[in-house]
Amino acid sequence: MSTDLHTVRPARTTLDTAAALIARYGLVIVIAWFGGLKFMAYEAEGIAPLVSSSPFMGWLYNIFSIGTFSALLGVFELTAAVLLAVKPWWPKVSAAGSVLAIGLFVATISFLFTTPGVTEATAGGFPALSATGGFLFKDVALLGVAVWTLADALRADR
Template sequence: MSEASMELHCIGKIVHSLGISTIRYGLALNLLEIGRLKFEDYEVDNIRPLVTASPPLAWLVARLGEKRLAGLLGVAEIALGALIGAKPIAPRVSALGSLAAVGMFATTLSFLATTPGAWQETHGEPKLSLTGQFLLKDAVLLGACLLTAADALRAAERR
């Protein structure tokens, strides 16, 4: 391997490490903050159309009420954020948090199909509304969870 190739390899490893760390702690911070907001009345109002139109969550709204369900979601998001961020001390636990968050983001992505108004159909072919655009970012967060899960599993393997 030439000296230039070795330098590029080293730089690539550093950038990869920085990227994974940024994804991990950005994801954890997002989940912690979004989870915290679930205890605010305005956030209960914000998620109402999403959870009431979702078959997996609508029955929980009926059973728990909107405020309790929002609190339960907030606790789950805070717990997942903490688990994902725990990789340096508990990589297996962190991987579990990332994989659980994959399920959560897959659920929120399903809101694209269940939430009235997620698509604007008055402009020719369907286009995402503001709600749809808000939901679509969860595809990136789901991908981040897959990367952080793989990274944590590799770290657990090395222990």
């Protein structure tokens, strides 16, 4: 296959642009949605078993109530979403949102290793995931998107 050295390719194709917008603003929507839910009692109670079984975060319930911790987490998530969204105007600020999102996803992925019942015992255990395990496991992909948004924001700031 020969390559024409005189062919100029656009720096970014329409598909690249669409993918970048979907990745970034899809992540913004997901993080903002879950961040907003953290102010609801059912969500606060829903994350309590994950947080309480974590040696990294369980101690926070000695300081904050379940509802207060969930609301604080919601503030962090909503902040990350807003910071991610401002990349066209303030790439450095958006990079900070990416770092925050990366931290949030690393924390939730850690629950895969600290929460009882993430595998489905009736299916023989690992590698079969329970509903909770599947919910947490998808954050591996979201972590990848958050890392990409960091690289994208840093590239745009040059």
